[in-house]
Amino acid sequence: MPTPSNRAPSWRARLAERRAKPGDGRPLPPYRWWHTLTRSLFLLDRPAGVSPAGIPVTTTYAVDVRQLGDRDDGEVRARLYRDGVQTAVSRLPARFAVLGGRIEVAARTTGLRRCHFVTDAGDERQLDPHPRSAEGLRARLHYRHPSLSRAIGTLATLIVLVGVCIAVPQLVETLTQIPQVADTVGTFTSPIRLSTVGNVAVTLALVLATTERALRLRSSWLDDLAG
Structure with a gap:
């Protein structure tokens, strides 16, 4: 039986990959308190090697979703930022290639149902919500x-x-x-x-x-x- 790392992606996965387009290089907008009910922001830190000084380097990915859709056409999209710079954008469901795997984003009419990092080996975990987002506040309640x-x-x-x-x-x-x-x-x-x-x-x-x-x-x- 093939392992998750070498199993061919499904047609839905291939469609999601083709849906992703290059980002425009804009910086990640700051998260404001009035975004709480309309904006989802999830974060992922990934090791990116070692600096010449021998210090581990970390790359931070951010997935930004405006729940009410974009202003120009109302389409709900996921935007991927790497170290604060927009690198990709996609309609949902989205599938972004990142260091060591991919980020998968999916939603229903009631909100996001998936924002997970899937490793090349097939392991997965949910990204961390921004602490001031509604998802972050809910996660804090669960932790405390x-x-x-x-x-x-x-x-x-x-x-x-x-x-x-x-x-x-x-x-x-x-x-x-x-x-x-x-x-x-x-x-x-x-x-x-x-x-x-x-x-x-x-x-x-x-x-x-x-x-x-x-x-x-x-x-x-x-x-x-x-x-």
Whole structure:
């Protein structure tokens, strides 16, 4: 069986590699407090050899994603910076070649679901979020209060699961009210009916829960369905 280091990349991986374009050399913009809800910034330090003086040299990569998309076309892109200089840009999902491996970035409608470094040997780990980013603040909570963090994560997952169970039957009922659909598959009556206030409360809870999961890069198709 081939090892991860010599296995041929999938067609999705090859497509993601071709999607990456050279960067324009701009410096990495500083992270401001007002970026917290709209900008994800992840960092990776990689050994880059030894200086002539025998001092280990480290290269720092940064992946910058504006969650609301670029101003010109609204497309969500990942930008790769090496030591503060933009070297590549790609639509998502993205795959950037770096020292010793690659950085893979993927997202769902609810937020990032992946920003990982994958070594040439196939090992992987998540990049470190910028400490002032929303992801960084969530990571700090987990580091300082792991039990509370796990409880919040479990609650968020339960809310998403319950939200899907509430939302899907109502959505199916709405769809089967369309005459063309009703003529083909018949109608469906949801066993769950909530008041307007109840639906608003569920929606708000789902927004909070899916956001919390996105901050931990735990988004899945359930979050998209719940949203």
